Amino acid sequence: MAWGPAAAWAGVLFFLSTIPGKGHPPYFFPGEDKVVHLGLYAVFGALLAWGGSRRGAAKPSQPYLLWAVGVLYGVSDEAHQAFVPGRDVSLGDLSADAVGVALGYWLFTSLLGRRAAKADAPS
Numbered sequence: 001m002a003w004g005p006a007a008a009w010a011g012v013l014f015f016l017s018t019i020p021g022k023g024h025p026p027y028f029f030p031g032e033d034k035v036v037h038l039g040l041y042a043v044f045g046a047l048l049a050w051g052g053s054r055r056g057a058a059k060p061s062q063p064y065l066l067w068a069v070g071v072l073y074g075v076s077d078e079a080h081q082a083f084v085p086g087r088d089v090s091l092g093d094l095s096a097d098a099v100g101v102a103l104g105y106w107l108f109t110s111l112l113g114r115r116a117a118k119a120d121a122p123s
Contacts, residue, residue: 002054006047010073013040017077021086037096038103045070045104053112063105070101 027033048066074097081087 003051006044006051009044009047013044013073013077014080016040017081017087018084020084021088034092034096037093038100041070041074041097041100042104042107044073045101045106046108047104048101049105049108049112053108063109067098067101067105070105071098074098074101 045067048070049063052062052066071094074094077097078089078094082089
């Protein structure tokens with residue numbers, strides 16, 4: 001159950017990557033797609049951190065392993081897009097994915113750390 005939300009989000013990411021390149025709305029600013037990648041993978045990073053934290057620890061275990069899982073999923077997602085009409089493999093997208101996973105992981109663990117510190121504080 002701990003990994004269910006991350007697995008479900010991976011399914012969402014896979015579904016989104018099956019949409020043909022011409023199936024997305026027009027961009028509002030240059031690089032908007034990188035911001036979208038960063039945001040989507042930040043959610044993934046936070047969900048990976050959440051799954052890692054379900055072991056009862058204050059911080060998720062093995063942060064580099066969880067980051068690597070997120071990035072490797074991004075690699076597989078980019079490879080998958082090579083077979084989708086109108087989509088292509090992009091190192092820029094993969095970089096945004098990697099930063100997003102790290103950002104989501106960091107935000108989750110920062111909030112979890114504050115919550116744990118608050119719970120341990122004397123009243």
